[in-house]
Amino acid sequence: MERQQKLQILKDIININSTNGHEEQVANYLQKLLAECNIQSEKVQYDTDRASLVSEVGASGGRVLAFSGHMDVVDAGDTSKWTFPPFEATESEGKIYGRGSTDMKAGLAAMVIAMIELHEEKTKLNGKIKLLATVGEEVGELGARQLTQEGYADDLDGMIIGEPSGHQIVYAHKGSINYTVKSTGKNAHSSTPELGVNAIDNLLLFYNEVEKFAKSVDVTNDILGGFIHNVTVIDGGNQVNSIPEKAQLQGNIRSIPEMDNETVKQVLVKIVNELNKQENVKLELIFDYDKQPVFSDKNSSLVNVAKSVAKDIIKEDIPLLGLSGTTDAAEFTKAKKAFPVIIFGPGNETPHQVNENVSIDNYLEMVDVYKRIAVEFLG
Numbered sequence: 001m002e003r004q005q006k007l008q009i010l011k012d013i014i015n016i017n018s019t020n021g022h023e024e025q026v027a028n029y030l031q032k033l034l035a036e037c038n039i040q041s042e043k044v045q046y047d048t049d050r051a052s053l054v055s056e057v058g059a060s061g062g063r064v065l066a067f068s069g070h071m072d073v074v075d076a077g078d079t080s081k082w083t084f085p086p087f088e089a090t091e092s093e094g095k096i097y098g099r100g101s102t103d104m105k106a107g108l109a110a111m112v113i114a115m116i117e118l119h120e121e122k123t124k125l126n127g128k129i130k131l132l133a134t135v136g137e138e139v140g141e142l143g144a145r146q147l148t149q150e151g152y153a154d155d156l157d158g159m160i161i162g163e164p165s166g167h168q169i170v171y172a173h174k175g176s177i178n179y180t181v182k183s184t185g186k187n188a189h190s191s192t193p194e195l196g197v198n199a200i201d202n203l204l205l206f207y208n209e210v211e212k213f214a215k216s217v218d219v220t221n222d223i224l225g226g227f228i229h230n231v232t233v234i235d236g237g238n239q240v241n242s243i244p245e246k247a248q249l250q251g252n253i254r255s256i257p258e259m260d261n262e263t264v265k266q267v268l269v270k271i272v273n274e275l276n277k278q279e280n281v282k283l284e285l286i287f288d289y290d291k292q293p294v295f296s297d298k299n300s301s302l303v304n305v306a307k308s309v310a311k312d313i314i315k316e317d318i319p320l321l322g323l324s325g326t327t328d329a330a331e332f333t334k335a336k337k338a339f340p341v342i343i344f345g346p347g348n349e350t351p352h353q354v355n356e357n358v359s360i361d362n363y364l365e366m367v368d369v370y371k372r373i374a375v376e377f378l379g
């Protein structure tokens with residue numbers, strides 16, 4: 001494919017405003033592009049105007065390597081602060097600017113182009129490349145969850161997530177849990193508190209216990225670092241001279257394999273159950289978000305192949321590292337069979353920011369990197 005066409009594809013999909021939705025328009029664009037090259041694909045409907053896209057190239061019988069990227073982007077924020085309009089991709093000084101350029105339409109486009117080129121060049125693949133382009137990654141990995149539940153990840157032997165990592169390969173990230181605790185008490189005049197139940201006091205019983213637990217966790221992961229817990233939202237009461245009837249808080253946890261989601265959730269449930277045994281304490285715990293940590297073997301063939309291919313093409317040593325943020329891998333790794341995952345994609349430190357951009361050189365080189373990783377990994 002010509003350089004100009006590769007740039008145009010990226011610009012075209014940046015110009016589709018897929019802010020927390022409308023991913024089907026991106027899926028339609030990619031489906032048409034693949035069809036023009038005689039590659040079939042399947043849309044998996046999530047909701048109105050929201051569909052993930054699945055496509056395969058290669059031969060049955062060997063390994064299956066997934067190329068995965070999300071099609072949604074985050075809000076552009078204050079558009080007056082952008083040098084170029086966020087949904088009119090603009091080329092300037094070796095970069096393409098626009099919302100989603102780095103996170104992660106460049107990675108997605110590079111993966112699709114790599115598949116097309118391998119197909120058109122009739123490269124012999126001892127296995128398949130499977131494209132998993134998802135909806136709703138930024139709001140809870142919705143598409144990845146649906147695709148995993150429907151079995152689309154059950155045949156995978158490896159996965160590359162094209163999230164922006166620049167010249168680094170990420171092979172582990174923390175998990176994430178969001179939870180809410182609601183405390184119910186009883187209103188009374190503040191001059192006669194004995195007639196009521198103070199929901200804030202009871203909520204703070206939970207707060208103290210959960211903080212005590214979080215501080216007691218002394219395991220760390222060599223790559224990912226420590227377990228993190230923070231109460232991040234708290235509200236309660238409605239009037240200064242009334243005993244509050246309601247109060248609630250929300251907390252966020254960043255989990256590691258040594259203190260994983262199931263263990264943490266059990267501890268929180270236990271704290272609430274114990275406190276609820278006390279007179280007048282009525283707490284309710286809700287888990288709003290539950291993404292497990294991802295930790296691939298550093299010596300897996302996928303990591304080794306990616307490292308050597310990247311070094312050869314990019315002409316730099318590519319470091320391996322872990323990262324705090326979660327990705328679609330937190331859902332895909334719930335598939336029936338375990339497989340290694342790497343996060344390796346074009347981009348820089350501008351995701352979710354004003355003037356988000358991607359280096360054209362980095363974008364184009366990743367097309368070649370993905371092609372070679374696929375050929376070598378599939379063997």
Ligand SMILES: [Zn+2]
Nearest residue numbers: 070103104163
């Ligand atoms: Zn992303």
